[in-house]
């Protein structure tokens with residue numbers, strides 16, 4: 001720091017300071033960064049306000065994410081927390097936040113909206129609120145920097161920032177490195193009182209009962225519900241438990257109760273989702289994934305093909321596919337287009353392997369009810385989404 005953190009900052013001080021930090025040879029601006037609120041393991045349920053060193057991180061919520069932007073803010077946060085380059089998460093103490101807010105003083109009243117500053121102010125208020133120490137789950141404020149999204153995540157905070165970037169639609173599924181993410185994420189008990197480590201359940205429940213609170217458990221999983229962290233604009237999610245954080249739902253997407261969307265997967269335009277979108281799957285604009293339909297994933301079960309469903313496709317009710325569908329394809333109700341195996345191509349009548357048709361546009365797939373054979377041929381008419389269901393969401 002070139003200037004005392006205690007004094008009042010002028011615009012000139014601010015400009016000089018930013019220039020000095022950004023000019024440091026060791027400093028590299030992050031690709032992405034965000035200020036977050038992290039929950040930690042309830043190490044001692046009897047004293048929830050006491051957070052022991054090394055308490056496990058359970059989750060991190062980032063009210064705002066920054067991707068290739070707000071470089072001055074990143075420089076201030078990096079300097080105050082001692083970060084210089086690469087990916088890392090740093091704790092932001094109350095004193096740190098006060099320091100940062102003082103540095104940002106000259107921006108006060110400049111008529112512009114500064115989302116990161118607003119969040120810091122709100123978090124400062126939260127940390128100083130007497131109610132904060134009464135929460136069951138100990139929380140800390142962190143700032144997470146990601147040097148490059150091509151490199152794998154380095155810690156739990158980093159994993160959560162990548163999942164937020166996906167659900168905020170700042171990055172598309174399959175476009176960032178998520179290797180090792182599942183291993184880094186802890187298994188968490190998602191409850192009405194916040195995230196808990198599964199092994200602290202009994203003590204936490206007893207403690208809640210003592211306060212007259214009935215602790216509800218919504219799941220035990222590595223991923224929380226997306227809508228507890230990110231609510232993207234222009235989407236409908238009928239049952240929040242069916243969409244994991246890290247799902248990418250484009251504007252105009254409706255996920256009905258039977259629908260499901262995993263992390264690093266989702267839709268690229270208005271679509272109706274009444275079936276399951278597995279990890280890594282992309283669904284194009286104007287597509288309809290019918291009730292109970294299944295799209296083969298690659299996380300478990302040996303599936304290797306990462307599936308893309310093109311624009312304007314229809315997966316009929318209880319159908320499924322193990323290959324990619326090109327734009328304008330339709331799979332009849334109840335028909336599974338296997339990832340491999342023979343299929344008769346009509347009207348020629350030639351037999352090919354299903355994977356040879358992967359990604360081919362305007363094909364209709366059905367199982368011939370007279371011969372039992374899986375068949376494919378040109379579609380007759382395009383399928384349109386019901387406009388009433390996908391506008392004004």
Ligand SMILES: CC(C)(COP(=O)(O)OP(=O)(O)OC[C@H]1O[C@@H](n2cnc3c(N)ncnc32)[C@H](O)[C@@H]1OP(=O)(O)O)[C@@H](O)C(=O)NCCC(=O)NCCS
Pocket residue numbers: 274289290291314315316317330331332333364365366367368369370379380381
């Ligand atoms: C795939 C689908 C869109 C095709 O619809 P389509 O283009 O109108 O096709 P048709 O049903 O008219 O069938 C075309 C021809 O194939 C024949 N055919 C259809 N299914 C057949 C089958 N399983 N075996 C043998 N012949 C079949 C039809 O008899 C028809 O023959 P014709 O032209 O001599 O009359 C439709 O069958 C379908 O499955 N829709 C799904 C609806 C749905 O589930 N939506 C989601 C709700 S949650």
